[in-house]
Amino acid sequence: MNNITPWWSSESYWKKMAIWVTAFMFIVLIGLTIDTIPQITAGSERVPAYSVINKHIGYEFNDERNIQVPVIGAEDPLFGKVLSEEEAEALVSHGKKITQGRNCMGCHTLLGNGSYFAPDLTKAWLDPGWSSEPERENLMIEFLMDPIANARSFGSDRMMPNLDISRDEAKAVIAFLKWMSSIDTNGFPYNFTVIDKES
Amino acid sequence: MNINHLNGGQKLAVKYYIVAMVLFGAQILFGLLSGMQYLYPKLLFGILDFNVTRTVHINAMIVWMLYGFIGSVYWLLEEESETEVVGLKLGTLGFWVLTSAVTVVVLVFLLVQGGPGDDFTRWFINEGREYIEAPRWADIGIVVCMLIFFYNVSATFMKGKWSGISGVLTLDLVALAGIYIAGMFYTPNISMDQYWWWWVIHLWVEATWEVLVGCLMAWGLMKVLKVDRKIVTTWLYIEVALMFGSGILGLGHHYFWIGTPEYWLTIGGFFSALEPVPLVAMVVHAVYDSGVRHMKGNNNPALAWLIAHAFGNFFGAGVWGFMHTLPQINLYTHGTQWSASHGHLAFFGAYATIIIAMIYIAVPYIRGQEGIGSNLPDGGWKWKWALGLLNMGVVGMTIALLISGYEQSFIERAVGGSTWLGYFTAQIHPWFVQGMEWRMIFGVMTAAGIVLLLWDLLTIGKEPASNQKLQTKSS
Ligand code: HEM
Numbered sequence: 001m002n003n004i005t006p007w008w009s010s011e012s013y014w015k016k017m018a019i020w021v022t023a024f025m026f027i028v029l030i031g032l033t034i035d036t037i038p039q040i041t042a043g044s045e046r047v048p049a050y051s052v053i054n055k056h057i058g059y060e061f062n063d064e065r066n067i068q069v070p071v072i073g074a075e076d077p078l079f080g081k082v083l084s085e086e087e088a089e090a091l092v093s094h095g096k097k098i099t100q101g102r103n104c105m106g107c108h109t110l111l112g113n114g115s116y117f118a119p120d121l122t123k124a125w126l127d128p129g130w131s132s133e134p135e136r137e138n139l140m141i142e143f144l145m146d147p148i149a150n151a152r153s154f155g156s157d158r159m160m161p162n163l164d165i166s167r168d169e170a171k172a173v174i175a176f177l178k179w180m181s182s183i184d185t186n187g188f189p190y191n192f193t194v195i196d197k198e199s
Numbered sequence: 200m201n202i203n204h205l206n207g208g209q210k211l212a213v214k215y216y217i218v219a220m221v222l223f224g225a226q227i228l229f230g231l232l233s234g235m236q237y238l239y240p241k242l243l244f245g246i247l248d249f250n251v252t253r254t255v256h257i258n259a260m261i262v263w264m265l266y267g268f269i270g271s272v273y274w275l276l277e278e279e280s281e282t283e284v285v286g287l288k289l290g291t292l293g294f295w296v297l298t299s300a301v302t303v304v305v306l307v308f309l310l311v312q313g314g315p316g317d318d319f320t321r322w323f324i325n326e327g328r329e330y331i332e333a334p335r336w337a338d339i340g341i342v343v344c345m346l347i348f349f350y351n352v353s354a355t356f357m358k359g360k361w362s363g364i365s366g367v368l369t370l371d372l373v374a375l376a377g378i379y380i381a382g383m384f385y386t387p388n389i390s391m392d393q394y395w396w397w398w399v400i401h402l403w404v405e406a407t408w409e410v411l412v413g414c415l416m417a418w419g420l421m422k423v424l425k426v427d428r429k430i431v432t433t434w435l436y437i438e439v440a441l442m443f444g445s446g447i448l449g450l451g452h453h454y455f456w457i458g459t460p461e462y463w464l465t466i467g468g469f470f471s472a473l474e475p476v477p478l479v480a481m482v483v484h485a486v487y488d489s490g491v492r493h494m495k496g497n498n499n500p501a502l503a504w505l506i507a508h509a510f511g512n513f514f515g516a517g518v519w520g521f522m523h524t525l526p527q528i529n530l531y532t533h534g535t536q537w538s539a540s541h542g543h544l545a546f547f548g549a550y551a552t553i554i555i556a557m558i559y560i561a562v563p564y565i566r567g568q569e570g571i572g573s574n575l576p577d578g579g580w581k582w583k584w585a586l587g588l589l590n591m592g593v594v595g596m597t598i599a600l601l602i603s604g605y606e607q608s609f610i611e612r613a614v615g616g617s618t619w620l621g622y623f624t625a626q627i628h629p630w631f632v633q634g635m636e637w638r639m640i641f642g643v644m645t646a647a648g649i650v651l652l653l654w655d656l657l658t659i660g661k662e663p664a665s666n667q668k669l670q671t672k673s674s
């Protein structure tokens with residue numbers, strides 16, 4: 001009989017293929033991970049150190065890369081207080097834990113991931129909705145502490161619920177947002193309008 | 200329900216299937232609530248806010264699918280290994296532990312909801328990371344229950360006999376459980392957080408879960424259509440090679456915009472664009488086998504759901520995934536209703552379908568019947584309508600969400616520049632709102648399908664099929 005299976009449809013060939021392809025791809029992924037981790041560690045070029053919250057952060061068009069990129073500028077301490085690297089990390093970390101504990105991602109996206117019921121927070125720190133840079137910090141604190149009274153949902157009736165965020169908690173969350181806005185996200189979000197420098 | 204005639208693994212599987220279907224119902228209920236909150240933001244505002252209803256919606260989904268998978272594997276375990284499950288008592292204990300843990304987690308999500316920004320909250324209330332919101336204590340519990348499950352599977356095959364399917368299955372379970380651990384740590388660095396978070400989410404649904412359902416599909420085709428074992432095994436290896444070959448580096452399509460280096464744009468775009476290939480192969484496989492056997496099987500609803508799986512996986516993951524997987528497009532669609540559109544069709548089409556098929560394969564055995572043919576006393580209208588309503592409902596929701604997604608990517612993203620104002624400009628646009636309305640209409644259709652499905656699963660085959668009735672009469 002001529003029903004000898006050709007090599008390309010034989011079970012043992014594809015078994016070997018499955019094993020080798022999987023192993024190879026996995027090893028490549030590990031290699032890429034080893035290369036990527038240092039580049040996304042806080043304090044690297046793409047993901048700045050937490051103390052970047054002491055600085056002015058912009059988001060400007062870069063002709064060479066043809067996208068907007070974060071620009072770290074002059075001294076501009078958050079809430080007027082210069083923090084050491086450790087203090088800054090502690091504050092940002094507290095802020096991130098609050099966003100996790102209140103499940104912000106259940107409504108918002110961070111770096112574009114999460115839920116789609118509320119605006120993306122990647123560049124929330126730079127949003128023109130906070131009026132102007134001199135007014136921004138106060139408006140953000142007020143909003144987070146009482147999002148219902150300060151709702152800015154443009155007639156959609158959608159409001160952020162009151163999550164019992166205290167003043168100190170609000171400051172920590174804002175530190176986290178400011179730090180996040182300094183991450184180089186390869187131009188996401190695209191075509192973003194940045195908050196006015198002066199009122 | 201008298202199930203004493205089933206083997207040990209199958210009895211345990213029935214338990215898993217029951218919880219899976221209860222949670223499926225809960226998923227849909229909370230999905231309806233979340234969808235309604237888009238249209239009526241005041242609904243349950245301050246009581247069950249959107250972040251609560253949505254979290255329950257997607258977590259119920261992940262958990263019921265895991266239950267469905269575990270149940271399916273226990274169902275086929277003794278047959279495939281030709282021996283008894285090694286640690287059935289332990290397995291049963293694992294079931295109760297897992298189910299209690301899930302109950303507590305859901306109650307805490309609903310009643311406590313959130314907490315202060317400290318470690319206690321993440322350990323005992325809510326971790327606040329999409330899909331893996333379950334607090335850390337529950338993560339550890341889940342891993343322990345998965346280890347029990349894995350022990351049972353591997354030790355049983357070891358005692359009995361191995362096959363191509365069981366070999367792939369066992370190795371895949373190691374990977375599936377191992378990957379979960381990548382999500383179990385805290386870092387203040389959101390880029391690092393999401394880098395590993397995607398290992399869990401993507402390497403589950405686009406690698407290990409796909410291969411797991413590949414095993415179930417192979418076994419199901421053998422069972423329902425009597426396809427030759429050699430053929431399904433060869434196909435399974437092809438599937439694994441193509442799926443892991445594209446899906447592992449396809450992970451890069453989530454590394455475009457989270458702070459990761461630019462080379463991921465190329466790697467992620469290229470490999471994820473290849474991910475549809477194995478899904479096409481699966482459609483060819485299933486349709487070819489069904490055609491060769493003239494769609495004649497011993498279990499019509501199971502066969503229908505297996506075919507729904509092949510197509511659902513291809514369209515939901517393959518086509519809908521491909522549509523936004525290139526960075527040039529994803530820049531505008533990332534984190535919009537596009538993602539929701541794809542997420543619904545993919546999870547339903549690839550995973551809900553095959554678990555339903557596996558349950559239908561089990562049903563005649565549970566009821567002590569030969570199969571489910573075309574001779575049902577009521578003509579099988581319930582399973583047929585459930586099939587139609589569920590599939591049409593989800594496809595309808597998917598299209599509605601896609602239309603909203605198009606509008607959102609243009610108006611919020613391209614024109615509005617993704618600012619707060621841009622976001623709301625898109626959300627209040629009539630085209631967006633209409634999409635949300637149609638999503639609800641099709642959501643209700645989906646819900647009707649679930650009700651029928653559950654009713655059918657509880658009753659089908661309870662009355663003897665009509666020809667059996669005749670036989671008993673004449674004898
Ligand atoms: C009655 C039917 C359903 C309704 C009304 C519904 C509604 C929703 C809503 C409102 C969201 C939140 C999206 C957002 O953040 O804006 C959501 C998310 C989700 N739902 Fe459903 N859903 C339904 C059925 C299903 C089914 C059957 C599945 C899958 C088996 C499913 C899987 C998902 C997934 C995976 C997400 C997360 C999507 C993402 O993050 O991109 N849903 N659903």
Ligand code: HEM
Nearest residue numbers: 404452471474516520521523524533534538542545546549
């Ligand atoms: C059964 C398999 C699959 C399932 C269940 C699935 C499910 C999902 C879900 C739920 C999301 C949203 C995640 C979130 O909440 O942020 C998502 C995102 C995504 N999926 Fe899939 N997917 C599957 C396969 C695929 C395939 C094969 C492709 C590509 C060909 C793909 C491409 C994408 C892309 C590009 C995103 C990112 C969307 C964004 O940028 O917001 N998916 N997937």
Ligand SMILES: [Fe+2]
Nearest residue numbers: 401405450452
């Ligand atoms: Fe993915």
